[in-house]
Amino acid sequence: MLIKCFLSAVIAVVLLALSLLHAVDIDYAASQTFADSLYYSNDFLSAVLEYKRVNFMSPGNAQYGENKFRIIQSLYYLGNYQSVINELDIDNHVFSSHPNTAYLYAKSLSSIGLIDVSNQYIKQNPYEDSTLTQNMHYLLMLNYLKQDSVELAKSMLDHDRVFFEDDKYLSMQFLEYEKRLSKSGVVSNVMNIVPGMGYLPVKNYQNALSTFLTTSFMYLIAGELYKEDLEFAGTFFLSAGVIFHIGSFVGINRFNERIKSRYRDDLIRYIEHRIP
Numbered sequence: 001m002l003i004k005c006f007l008s009a010v011i012a013v014v015l016l017a018l019s020l021l022h023a024v025d026i027d028y029a030a031s032q033t034f035a036d037s038l039y040y041s042n043d044f045l046s047a048v049l050e051y052k053r054v055n056f057m058s059p060g061n062a063q064y065g066e067n068k069f070r071i072i073q074s075l076y077y078l079g080n081y082q083s084v085i086n087e088l089d090i091d092n093h094v095f096s097s098h099p100n101t102a103y104l105y106a107k108s109l110s111s112i113g114l115i116d117v118s119n120q121y122i123k124q125n126p127y128e129d130s131t132l133t134q135n136m137h138y139l140l141m142l143n144y145l146k147q148d149s150v151e152l153a154k155s156m157l158d159h160d161r162v163f164f165e166d167d168k169y170l171s172m173q174f175l176e177y178e179k180r181l182s183k184s185g186v187v188s189n190v191m192n193i194v195p196g197m198g199y200l201p202v203k204n205y206q207n208a209l210s211t212f213l214t215t216s217f218m219y220l221i222a223g224e225l226y227k228e229d230l231e232f233a234g235t236f237f238l239s240a241g242v243i244f245h246i247g248s249f250v251g252i253n254r255f256n257e258r259i260k261s262r263y264r265d266d267l268i269r270y271i272e273h274r275i276p
Helices: 002-040 044-057 064-077 081-090 101-111 115-124 130-146 150-159 168-191 205-227 231-274
Strands: none
Touching (some): 002 044, 002 064, 044 064, 081 101, 101 115, 101 130, 115 130, 130 150, 130 231, 150 231, 168 231
């Protein structure tokens, strides 16, 4: 009788343990499915919390690495770039199983202002996947543009031609920038020896006319006053004309810089929309 009771107790314990294990498996499967549904419905904040709960409760689950990647990707989509960096600094095993993680890391560094660190990371890490490599090259170009190193960004069109040869818009925008650069240099400044004429190459006709008329008027008045031996008044108008004339050189170059900045900003926006 005692042996029969003992065997019954053992069987009961085993059955209880099996039922608990089965319940754990069901709970894990349900939690994993729920986390996946949150992720695919773009509820990334909730997905992060649920994936973290699943991995914490079942650290040996088959989806652990994939869940980790989706946590990082969700944080990236949420714009929480510092958390992306923190997660990858703590656990960098995701890089080997999900190569695209390298892009998320480099882009996150760039997005929080660590552009030099992002550049260094991109240059030091080779990539086999062609799409990833192309995205990295676009990101490097974007970083150069953010640093106002437009010439360095443009040089990538030649040095890394294979990644940009099909991008006609990019080539066109850099070509326009080059044209603007030439206009803002010697041509405009030489032409502005005649007051206001430096505005013509940049098609700023209103400033060209107003500068020409105002400066010419002051010079003419100064000349007439000198003829009348009114040296003080003549000097006053001559000085005002010279100041206005010099100011037009400053104005032309600032105007050109704004236009060049517009082209640079257009390129930045274009690349930001092009890359993931």
